[in-house]
Amino acid sequence: MEDMKKRKLGEASTDGETSSEEEMRLLLDPLPKPQLVHLLSKLGSQYPSIAEEIRSIASADxxxxxxxxxxxxxxxxxxxxxxxxxxxxxxxxxxxxxxxxxxxxxxxxxxxxxxxxxxxxxxxxxxxxxxxxxxxxxxxxxxxxxxxTTQDLAQRKLYIGGLSPDITSEKLLEFFGKYGDIEEGSVAYDKDTNESRGFGFVTYKTVDSAKRAIDDPNKMLGGRNIIVKLADSHKGKSQQTQLPTAVVPMALPMAAGYQQPGNAHAGTVPVGYSYPQTVASYPPPSFPSPPTAPAPYQTQPQIHYAPVNLKKDPLGLPSTPVGIGGYPYYISKQ
Known part of the structure; x- marks a missing residue:
């Protein structure tokens, strides 16, 4: 009888634990993540076993x-x-x-x-x-x-221009390290030749360090006067100077009555047109041909010949010499 009571008590306690866990899940499920993090961190600081469980789960990920x-x-x-x-x-x-x-x-x-x-x-x-x-x-x-990824990154990242080819990243960081702690920085190198491109970038941990580097009038490195300014300002300037060089091809309007360009050459699609599309084809308009100008009359220089002596016709007919082109011949008069 006693064993029976103990068994029932054990089952009751088990049921109570199960219902309690389900109840906790229902309570925790709608809570936002920041609130859950706060709750677990508080429990972990109070109970070492919970802290160890949290650490084990996090390390596995x-x-x-x-x-x-x-x-x-x-x-x-x-x-x-x-x-x-x-x-x-x-x-x-x-x-x-x-x-x-x-x-x-x-x-x-x-x-x-x-x-x-x-x-x-x-x-x-x-x-x-x-x-x-x-x-x-x-x-x-x-x-x-x-x-x-912070809001003040634009105020901490500097563009360094006019660098000598022998300036390495170590020399660059050593020079600018006097203004403050550097988070990131390097000379820009060409991918193919691995040679310096004459500029680099330095990102400070604080805005004040970046301001000190910009405001310092002594900007001499490797025997050259270098350029120091905010990286975003340099980027915006380079984009503005490149904008006018961009040329966008446009389709020119065609006169009515003519076939659109691109149909005469297979495989080429002119900009501004999409295919397939039906293009009406009309014969070109006919216009009256302009009058042809007559060929200019070519004059020859006048030739003078000596006077011709009249002779009697062998047949006894009176005749008159007629000259054409300067050569005389006889026409009989009847």
């Missing part, structure tokens, strides 16, 4: 372990990329992304750590010098811009 690395040199390989990030922990996967058509690096790659703590350690020092270029990392789930 690659979204917390995968980093996006941008600003890589064109000659950086997957091996050199992994070697630069190995100091933060064991790497599960790492690779530089290459262009399928050209086989050349696209200037970025990915690093996936085995532990979430390793990724967090790497994010605490996001800028790394790899093969002469300052690369920057952020969580891959944050997208291409990552940590730089």
């Amino acid at each position: 690659p979204v917390h372990r995968k980093l996006f690395v941008r600003g890589l040199a064109w000659n950086t390989t997957s091996e050199t990329l992994c070697a630069a990030f190995l100091m933060h922990g064991e790497i599960e996967e790492g690779a530089v992304i290459y262009d399928k058509a050209t086989g050349k690096s696209r200037g970025y790659g990915f690093i996936t750590y085995k532990n979430m703590e390793s990724a967090q350690s790497a994010l605490r020092a996001p800028s790394k010098m790899i093969d002469g270029r300052l690369a920057v990392c952020n969580l891959a789930c944050e997208g291409l811009n990552g940590a730089s």
Whole structure:
């Protein structure tokens, strides 16, 4: 009898726990994400077991372990990329992304750590010098811009122009590091020749550092006066100067009664027309031919001949010499 009561009590407690879990799900399901995050973080700070459960679930998801690395040199390989990030922990996967058509690096790659703590350690020092270029990392789930996706990015990113060919990214960062902490920066290199293109970019962590770099009148680097201004202002200027050179072909209006261009040549479609379409064909209008001007009369120079002596006709008929073209002949008079 006692065992029977214990069994019923156990079943009742089990039913109570099940109904309680379902009740909790119904209560938590409509709550917004920020409120759930606040609730779980509060419980995790109070109960170590809950904190460990949250940490285990989060670490299993690659979204917390995968980093996006941008600003890589064109000659950086997957091996050199992994070697630069190995100091933060064991790497599960790492690779530089290459262009399928050209086989050349696209200037970025990915690093996936085995532990979430390793990724967090790497994010605490996001800028790394790899093969002469300052690369920057952020969580891959944050997208291409990552940590730089802030409203004041336009006020922190500078365009540096007029650089000498022997100025490397290290020299560029060393020169501009005196104004403040740099988040990202590099000399722009040609993809084919890997030579400097004479300009670069520097992104500071604060707006004040960028202002100090712009306001400093002493802008001499590598024996040259360099240009320092906001990157967005330079981009807008270059776009404005390129606009007038863009030529958009337009279809010229055709006179009525003539066939549209493009039908005489198969396979060519002139701009402004879409095919198939029916085009009415009319014979060209006939106009009266203009009168032909008579050929100019060609005059010959007048020739003078000596006087002709009259002779009697052998038959005894009176005759008169008549000259045509200067040659006399006789016409008999009857």
